[in-house]
Amino acid sequence: MTSGTRRRMGVEERRQQLIGVALELFSHRSPDDVSIDEIAAAAGISRPLVYHYFPGKLSLYEAALRRAADELAQRFVEPREGPLGARLLRVMGRFFAFVDEHGPGFSALMRGGPAVGSNRTNAMIDEVRQAAYQQIVTHIGIEKPPARLELVVRSWVSLAESTALIWLEGRKIPRAELELQLVHDFAALAAVSAAYDAEMAAILGRMLADEPADGPFGELVGRLVGLVPATVEPGVPSPR
Numbered sequence: 001m002t003s004g005t006r007r008r009m010g011v012e013e014r015r016q017q018l019i020g021v022a023l024e025l026f027s028h029r030s031p032d033d034v035s036i037d038e039i040a041a042a043a044g045i046s047r048p049l050v051y052h053y054f055p056g057k058l059s060l061y062e063a064a065l066r067r068a069a070d071e072l073a074q075r076f077v078e079p080r081e082g083p084l085g086a087r088l089l090r091v092m093g094r095f096f097a098f099v100d101e102h103g104p105g106f107s108a109l110m111r112g113g114p115a116v117g118s119n120r121t122n123a124m125i126d127e128v129r130q131a132a133y134q135q136i137v138t139h140i141g142i143e144k145p146p147a148r149l150e151l152v153v154r155s156w157v158s159l160a161e162s163t164a165l166i167w168l169e170g171r172k173i174p175r176a177e178l179e180l181q182l183v184h185d186f187a188a189l190a191a192v193s194a195a196y197d198a199e200m201a202a203i204l205g206r207m208l209a210d211e212p213a214d215g216p217f218g219e220l221v222g223r224l225v226g227l228v229p230a231t232v233e234p235g236v237p238s239p240r
Contacts, residue, residue, distance in 0.1 A: 015053050015063075018043055023064040027102040031061050062120055065109050069124040072098055072109070073131035080139060084207055085183055085216035087139055092160070092179040099164045100175065107168060110161055132157045140207060148200045152189045159185055184220040 009017065021043045025034045036057055040047045054060040075094040078087050099106050110125060136153045137145050145153070160182050167178060194204040211217045 011053070014045075018050060018053055018060060019063045019067055022060050023067055023102070023105060026061070026064055026068075026105040026108060028104060030104050031064075031108050036060075061108075064105070065121060065124055068102060068105050068109055069128050072106070073128050076132045076135040078135065078139065080141075083211050083215050083217075084139055085187070085211055085218075088136075088183045088186060089179060089216050091135075092182050093176075095160065096164065096167075096175050096179055099168065103168045107165060110165060129154075129157055129161075132160075140203065142203065146199055146203075148193045148197050149190075149203060152186075152193050152200075156182075156186045156189055159189075180216060180219075183216045184223075187217050187220055 018039065022034070022039050025038060025042065036050055037047055039060070040050045043050070050060070054063065072095075075098050076091055078091050080087070109121075109128075133150075133153050136157070137149070140149070140153075142149060163178060163182060167173065167175075190200070190204050190207065194201040208217060
């Protein structure tokens with residue numbers, strides 16, 4: 001027979017519990033729709049006790065976003081082993097798993113939510129983007145990326161973010177399909193940039209050197225070749 005006595009938590013342990021409870025609630029509903037009373041009930045404590053640990057809903061919201069931002073940034077961490085295309089595909093798999101699990105929370109983090117205009121919230125978003133950018137540059141193996149490569153990587157990070165936000169509105173495209181498409185988008189952005197710049201062309205060559213024919217980048221080439229009519233020769237405009 002259990003006594004029903006709850007274990008008393010320390011200050012930091014209780015704070016972390018409340019952050020976890022808030023993040024779980026924010027993952028299923030917009031933070032605007034979650035009340036302090038609900039958070040208190042889910043944590044098994046009284047409303048005044050929530051305010052003992054956090055001055056208000058905004059501070060608890062920001063703490064929950066901080067945890068979400070840290071976890072999201074970790075989704076871009078990937079060992080530098082194997083072909084780049086496969087690595088990026090694994091990263092996109094983890095990224096979209098987070099988006100899928102924490103839809104409203106992810107939207108709130110990227111769009112600002114009730115803390116819109118908050119310097120702290122904006123800083124968190126920038127940290128996630130910078131962490132993603134740095135991880136991708138590291139995978140490419142460039143210590144000091146040239147301006148065109150920086151543009152490609154930052155554009156791709158923004159594309160992944162906006163794609164995820166649009167996808168959350170209805171999940172109309174299979175998740176795995178979008179993950180692969182974003183990897184293809186990265187290759188396409190790099191290829192277009194390489195067409196304009198010799199340094200980017202050399203970087204793209206190194207990126208593709210170890211890519212297998214059956215990998216994500218090889219599959220993209222196959223798809224693109226399949227779109228070109230057999231009667232059209234490379235460099236020759238199609239007749240109108």
